[in-house]
Amino acid sequence: MSIDKDMQARAAITAKLDKNLFVEAGAGSGKTTQLVERMLALVASKEMDISISDICALTFTKAAAGEFFGRFQEKLADRAANHDDPEVREKCAKALENIDLCFMGTIDSFSELILREYPIAAHIPSDFTVCAEEELAGSYSSALSDIISGKFGDKLLDRYNRLRDLDYKAKDVFLFNAPKLAQVRNTEIQIPDLDPDADIDKLFEEEKKDLTKIIIALCTHPELTLKKGDDDKHIVKLANAADALDIIKGSWNDRIEDIFKILSGINQYSFLGTYDKLGLDDRFEGYFKAVKDNKHSTLKITDTIKSMKERYRDHKYTLALSLIVPALKEMSRRRFESGELSFFDAKIALRDLLKADASKGGRLIRH
DSSP: OOHHHHHHHHHHHHHOTTSOOOOOOOTTSSHHHHHHHHHHHHHHOSSSOOOGGGOEEEESSHHHHHHHHHHHHHHHHHHHHHOSOHHHHHHHHHHHHTGGGSEEEEHHHHHHHHHHHOTTTTTSOTTOEEEOHHHHHHHHHHHHHHHHTTTTOHHHHHHHHHHHHHOTTHHHHHHHHHHHHHTSTTSOOOOOSSOTTOOHHHHTHHHHHHHHHHHHHHHHOGGGBOOBTTBOHHHHHHHHHHHTHHHHHSOOTTTHHHHHHHHHHHTTOEEESOGGGGTOOGGGGGGEEEETTTTEEEEOOHHHHHHHHHHHHHHHHHHHHHHHHHHHHHHHHHHHHHTEEEHHHHHHHHHHHHHHHHHTTOHHHHO
């Protein structure tokens, strides 16, 4: 930005007092100074009747708030004593006398101030406290213990048990992700369109039916196994599949990782002839690739395995979210009840308070 444009922008901050302004500037460029100048201009304005109690200045850190207050107080005192215009001196002197009516602080402290004035309307205990995230760290372990003991209800207990069956690190999944999701639980989380309460057998019902029938057919006809000299890899593939046949035919619910290994092991198995030699109908044609004028065929299930793994990943993701999100809501409900709020709880309470106030005419907002 040129010097002229910079000067014009700074002048607009103290001149356009009836306009909302968005100021974007780098560190050390004078944003705090300009904001103090705007507040001084508001207090001293002869055209706008602005009381010091009408001004609210929010910062992100306590240190910045302290610096801000100090600068504003110093400037007010200087203008109250030394400004050429007696009316401005009087306005600044009055503002200095009532400076404590102007809120200058962090967003957190401002939010808490409003909630302390209106706890009943915010549906929180009047003696609530706002806990730092470090203080809440142990609450996630406590919540997980309550889930495992059934205190969060049978549905969440069942979801935890099924997540544990799918992933032996289910506890780590909860304890790692719950604090992160707690910070964004007011946003819309995209969850795959899958039933979190469906089991693995139901999720892969069609694949299980087809692949089980294929592997049984292959094991029923070992004489068709393709042999090339001393290369017995297809014999080994079929032998391994035959050894795992009981696993394939049984429930996949707690064996899905084993199933993927078995399917990967039999993939690319080659045999003489085509799929109809195995007693399979045309519905199974897509699982095989015939080569060399149909003299032999190869089982091609790479894409099937890939698709299954993607759905399994989405299923675990859905199941984890369907466990964590309701658990976070219950944790929040308990905190609201006890009055031990997290930083995010306080912001949600304030948001809901202001939304309710706006729907009733905005008395609090105008105040």
